[in-house]
Amino acid sequence: MKDYWQEIRALTMRWVLRLSREKFSMLFTLVQPMLFWLIFFGNLFQRAADSQVTQAPNYISFLAAGVVVMTVLNNGLAGGVDLLFDKENGFLERLMSTPIHRSSVILSRFIFVMTITSLQVLVILGVAFLFGVHPATGLLGIATILLIGMMFGVGLTAISMAMAFSVKSHGDFFSVLGFLSLPMIFLSSALVPLAAMPGWMSVLAQFNPMTWAIDAVRPLILSGWSEALPHVGMVVLVMLVFDALCLYGGAKAFRRAMG
Amino acid sequence: MDRAIAIEVSRLCKTYDAHKAVDDLSFQVYAGEIFGLLGPNGAGKSTTLRTLITLLHPTSGTASVFGHDTVREADTVRMLIGYVPQERAIDRFLTGREHLQLLGALYHLTKEEAAKRIAELLKLVELESHADRPAKTYSGGMKRKLDIACGLLPNPKVLFLDEPTLGLDVQSRLRIWEYVRMLKARGMTIVMTTNYLDEADQLCDRLAIIDGGKIKTLGAPAELKIALGGDIVSLTLKETDRMAGLESALKNQPAIKAVRLTAKGLDIRVESPEKALPVILESANRLGCSIEFIQYNRPRLDDVFIAHTGRRIQDDIPKEE
């Protein structure tokens, strides 16, 4: 157990070190979702978006939940990228030839991605606060948002890692990633409530786990516990199933790749 | 002589889809020797090595390291080995020291143990003054040195080197050969792959030539060459009339294996030129044969390779990075 912890800590610290060496790209990944989506998109659509439709005092406060979950989505889907590069340049092979628990590398990645994502979510909520979005459920609500984010993020990161272990080249990986991410966002309640979508889109959006996450995060920010609780209960169930499926697939891909 | 066996590979096969990358390989590596796998690109060298370091499961057959099966006792095997992959397995963003510290934790060393070993290794591979620079600022040779230091960090009983000098300049190659010999002198067993004939010839105690996933021949480089029939001394004589006399005079000499008449002289197969040459010259003198030209050919590993695979290894020289 002591060995296990030593491995995981060292491997996690490696991700942290790498991030700190890439200050420039770190800044952009951190800032991009708030700057682009929350500040530009949120303010841009302020008047175009009808508050009768969004059921929110203004568009930014409606959008905040979407941006939180989008950040989880993007971080999760990109969570396997570093492992992909490790696989391609042989570093993973070097790690796996040492007497570590087979799961350590993967766990370190989960820990790292979840931590970074949670920090980013906090920053987004902070920026939204500056624009007057005050979460209706307070600190406990924020903790619940982080929990939902992590539950969604675990499954996404598992998908991403499974892809990293299965693809033949990183070209394939990034094509699939690019193909997944935007449709996931548009086919969800991130930008527009389901009720305001064209029928076929809202049908598809209902099968998107992202919609469930957003529909729980949004009342936590906008309305209060009484409205949020049923959604939170529902999303926990949905995410348990989602994570179980993703982790099962991920474990299979990992075992196939690592013998 | 019975020697301790470090590695035992028995009827090893590894199939990718329908393609047999390794086909019924069996060999042993003795403790304390430098063992080479020599073969062209795609011969199955890296696949064999990956099986030995527990990263690949054999399709059939077994491999063991100091008696521990690479599949069933993978964890024990991983504690005994160090591995230097063929690709530069370097994280560009980490410094040399951080690479070694990471591995130190993965081998469960304490901070103090690790620090001591890291200092020694950095000194050994002469990277001390570059240890705290990110690896992306290293030259190819420096990366290779760091790779080797990483392989040595666990202080392994067996070190696996996959094409250790691929793409390096002559000086760096010689330096790496020196390290490898020094490690052997410290008692380490070394298994390496290469597709350089001179490297196999000069560095390996024994080697297996593999091609198409199969072992074509196995033995010490000198043995393999001798097995071709020994060195050849070719004499060209001024006058051809006394050739037959010289032939019969040499035929029964112990230092001489075979004599063959050619158009203008003799081809003499010898085991060691040191013993044979004086005998040849003395006989020629005694019989009054004056020699116009004498040529001595030692079979090279090239000849061994061609004899066993039917082609030259240079036919598909590696695409250097």
Ligand SMILES: Nc1ncnc2c1ncn2[C@@H]1O[C@H](COP(=O)(O)OP(=O)(O)OP(=O)(O)O)[C@@H](O)[C@H]1O
């Ligand atoms: N993961 C894989 N999937 C499919 N085929 C593979 C895989 N790895 C290796 N091969 C095939 O197995 C054969 C042996 O490959 P291997 O890497 O062992 O060769 P090698 O002797 O190390 O060659 P090189 O000198 O180029 O490194 C090759 O034909 C290669 O295409």
Ligand SMILES: [Mg+2]
């Ligand atoms: Mg190879």
